[in-house]
Amino acid sequence: MVATPIGNLxxxxxxxxxxxxxxxxxxxxxxxxxxxxxNHLKIxxxxxxxxxxxxxxxxxxxxxxxxxxxxxxxxxxxxTPGISDPGEEIVKEAIKNKVDIIPIPGACAAINAxxxxxxxxxxxxxxxxxxxxxxxxxxxxxxxxxxxxxxxxYEAPHKLISTLEDIKNILGDRNxxxxxxxxxxxxxxxxxKISECISSLKDVKGEFxxxxxxxxxxxxxxxxxxxxTLTLDEHFNYYKKQNLEKKEIIKKIAKDRNTTKNxxxxxxxxx
Ligand code: SAM
Numbered sequence: 658m659v660a661t662p663i664g665n666l667x668x669x670x671x672x673x674x675x676x677x678x679x680x681x682x683x684x685x686x687x688x689x690x691x692x693x694x695x696n697h698l699k700i701x702x703x704x705x706x707x708x709x710x711x712x713x714x715x716x717x718x719x720x721x722x723x724x725x726x727x728x729x730x731x732x733x734x735x736x737t738p739g740i741s742d743p744g745e746e747i748v749k750e751a752i753k754n755k756v757d758i759i760p761i762p763g764a765c766a767a768i769n770a771x772x773x774x775x776x777x778x779x780x781x782x783x784x785x786x787x788x789x790x791x792x793x794x795x796x797x798x799x800x801x802x803x804x805x806x807x808x809x810x811y812e813a814p815h816k817l818i819s820t821l822e823d824i825k826n827i828l829g830d831r832n833x834x835x836x837x838x839x840x841x842x843x844x845x846x847x848x849x850k851i852s853e854c855i856s857s858l859k860d861v862k863g864e865f866x867x868x869x870x871x872x873x874x875x876x877x878x879x880x881x882x883x884x885x886t887l888t889l890d891e892h893f894n895y896y897k898k899q900n901l902e903k904k905e906i907i908k909k910i911a912k913d914r915n916t917t918k919n920x921x922x923x924x925x926x927x928x
Contacts, residue, residue: 660763664841681727716750741785770836770866781807798827825851
């Protein structure tokens with residue numbers, strides 16, 4: 658699994674060059690794209706294509722070749738294979754067939770966007786691309802809105818603004834860092850609140866990574882927020898499962914929802 662540059666061709670490692678020179682075959686996401694890199698490195702090797710849609714079938718062909726004694730390098734168009742790129746299937750297949758898999762580390766847009774973001778690098782969640790389907794996209798954002806970890810998202814330029822709007826609407830106007838065209842001529846980092854970043858985005862061209870600050874709510878606030886999303890009956894059952902008395906449950910619900918015991922009592926009067 659050989660990482661290749663995400664823009665600046667100088668970012669290829671000495672080991673990656675050595676491996677690409679030594680293998681019998683290079684399996685590439687897009688052979689024309691990889692050929693440009695190989696020409697730059699003056700490497701001549703047979704290429705075979707494999708991409709998301711044919712990854713499963715191609716994996717079997719590649720594993721057969723490996724079992725017959727060939728060494729194969731897997732590369733994607735840019736960065737680390739398997740990271741929002743094909744690679745996962747062939748690794749799974751290789752493990753099943755007891756084939757050795759060797760990582761040749763290198764560039765990855767997510768990690769480089771994170772380390773330059775100024776946002777906590779301690780714990781993070783890498784999402785990759787959000788689903789295209791709006792409903793599924795919103796569901797994922799709802800799921801992560803209370804997460805106290807940095808979030809990393811890949812996005813295509815034509816969807817960047819609408820995704821930033823969705824993030825702002827669901828997660829709030831958080832601090833973000835937009836890493837644009839990392840390692841390329843027009844490399845740029847736009848940092849600030851989501852609304853500020855949207856206003857300062859003049860030219861939405863090129864490749865972007867969105868790094869979002871995690872939620873800064875305390876565990877208690879998180880719990881209250883989650884409980885407030887429940888219906889009164891769901892809220893009641895939540896405490897019921899903890900074997901609490903009806904009176905105690907009503908008291909707790911009123912506190913969680915910042916309302917009076919009487920109001921909650923009225924609701925449950927006939928239950
Ligand atoms: N495998 C790659 C990696 O290791 O980062 C990711 C491939 S994914 C198909 C492409 C997405 O990665 C882009 O849409 C963008 O979000 C991000 N990306 C890749 N190269 C980038 C760069 N030079 N600058 C900013 N983002 C980049």
